[in-house]
Amino acid sequence: MDLITGFRDPTLVRNLIQQIKNTITHHWTIMEICGGQTHAIMHYGLDQLLPTEIELVHGPGCPVCVTSLELVDKALAIAARPDVIFTSYGDMLRVPGSQSDLFSLKAKGAHIQVVYSPLDAVQIAQNNPDKQVVFFAIGFETTAPSNLAALAQAQAFGLQNFSLLVSHVCVPPAMHAILGSPTNRVQGFLAAGHVCAVMGYWEYPPIAEKYHVPITVTGFEPVDLLNGILLTVKALENNQIIVQNAYSRIVTEQGNQKAQQLIQKYFEVCDRNWRGIGLIPQSGWRLRSEYALYDAEKRFSVENIQTHESEICISGLILQGLKKPVECPAFGTLCTPQNPLGATMVSSEGTCSAYYRYARK
Amino acid sequence: MCLGVPGKIVELLDQPGLKMALVDFGGVTRQVCVESLPDVKVGDYTIVHAGYALNILSEEEAQETLAILRELDDIKE
Numbered sequence: 001m002d003l004i005t006g007f008r009d010p011t012l013v014r015n016l017i018q019q020i021k022n023t024i025t026h027h028w029t030i031m032e033i034c035g036g037q038t039h040a041i042m043h044y045g046l047d048q049l050l051p052t053e054i055e056l057v058h059g060p061g062c063p064v065c066v067t068s069l070e071l072v073d074k075a076l077a078i079a080a081r082p083d084v085i086f087t088s089y090g091d092m093l094r095v096p097g098s099q100s101d102l103f104s105l106k107a108k109g110a111h112i113q114v115v116y117s118p119l120d121a122v123q124i125a126q127n128n129p130d131k132q133v134v135f136f137a138i139g140f141e142t143t144a145p146s147n148l149a150a151l152a153q154a155q156a157f158g159l160q161n162f163s164l165l166v167s168h169v170c171v172p173p174a175m176h177a178i179l180g181s182p183t184n185r186v187q188g189f190l191a192a193g194h195v196c197a198v199m200g201y202w203e204y205p206p207i208a209e210k211y212h213v214p215i216t217v218t219g220f221e222p223v224d225l226l227n228g229i230l231l232t233v234k235a236l237e238n239n240q241i242i243v244q245n246a247y248s249r250i251v252t253e254q255g256n257q258k259a260q261q262l263i264q265k266y267f268e269v270c271d272r273n274w275r276g277i278g279l280i281p282q283s284g285w286r287l288r289s290e291y292a293l294y295d296a297e298k299r300f301s302v303e304n305i306q307t308h309e310s311e312i313c314i315s316g317l318i319l320q321g322l323k324k325p326v327e328c329p330a331f332g333t334l335c336t337p338q339n340p341l342g343a344t345m346v347s348s349e350g351t352c353s354a355y356y357r358y359a360r361k
Numbered sequence: 362m363c364l365g366v367p368g369k370i371v372e373l374l375d376q377p378g379l380k381m382a383l384v385d386f387g388g389v390t391r392q393v394c395v396e397s398l399p400d401v402k403v404g405d406y407t408i409v410h411a412g413y414a415l416n417i418l419s420e421e422e423a424q425e426t427l428a429i430l431r432e433l434d435d436i437k438e
Contacts (some may be wrong), residue, residue: 002418002423002424002427003367003406003418003420003423004367006427007427009380009427012430012431015430015433016430019433034363035363036363058421060380065381066380074405087401102381107410116411116412117394117411117412117413118412119379119394119412120410120412126388139363139411140363140414142363142365142410143363143396143410143411145413145415146394146410146411146412146413147411149379149394149396149413152396153378153379156377156378156379157378178363193365194363194364194365194408194410194415195363197365197408197415198415198416199417220364220365221428223430227426227430247427248419248422248426249417249419249420249422249423249426250408250415250416250418251416252416256415256416257395258396258398258399259397262396262397282416309363345383348364349363349364
């Protein structure tokens, strides 16, 4: 089908690479904010086809990676309770907490189940009325409608034994944090296509203007990624501070209004601590107080969390695009996907995991 | 995490609770929540993330993008 294979067409890929080479005259540092794009770039080897003038730096768009250590520890405390079935996206299971991880806890007998969709967790709650079912609701804007659809479904079914441990973060505040930092090197942005599918890209022109960076909404297939890079390079070369949409088959300027209404109904903006980066004000979402019944943090009131982060791991610098994984002394030796020191080595979107899997040096 | 998988709507399901559909992902069929797609119909393509359809995939926009990129190819040659 052309709708999928057309965007993997090797002829178009070769031609886009040539167009980029023809256009570029300067060195440019471009950040792809989304970890899914980092993996797609490495999976298809696009970074090795691009001219050396382009440096791609990899952003913090990996919710597994930035979920705070405190929340991972809370997840561990809740999942250890005998009355709880703890459900999660698979990536979170190996993420190191201060003392342990969900995978090790599961091996010791805790009821922890991986689900593909949070709606599966609602089904588990229906089937286990004598247990409390908690879903670890991590994610960026893309995942919010899915996580909240589960909550809406649980409400519709009148379930009293379902709750969310919410760790939601948002992309625009992270872009502000990166671009506003005195150490920032990013000159152009590939905006995350699926975040924009939900939210649109109306929030981006003020960011582009404030920090003088072009932003291109970009998809995930090789042709999408190169088209996004080409449009960004053209804007940089012509000193145009514009927001462009290179993923128009999925993304509109206003996004999906129905999905946004769902988010508005259940979530309110809050400060969030990003693992490895620190507190970013107004950078996340939490459940509104009227839905406290479904808020696992309130239901289980986990207190006295003492966090302890690995002293070797440099994932914070990697998430901000300041270091590459290969600059970490533990990369591939002390830290591997089997024994990760930091979440960036765990997640299928983590930068360290991409460098490890695709053997980048 | 923000992985989205394209698929084709093959059936709209009539059941209580959220609006669900059967989506064909190149031979694998799965139930997907289409609550945020008010005008969805059988035969539409969509992008699915964690069991949730994010948007309808516009075939028109897709063809237009590909046509523009192929045109670039002609200019070069």
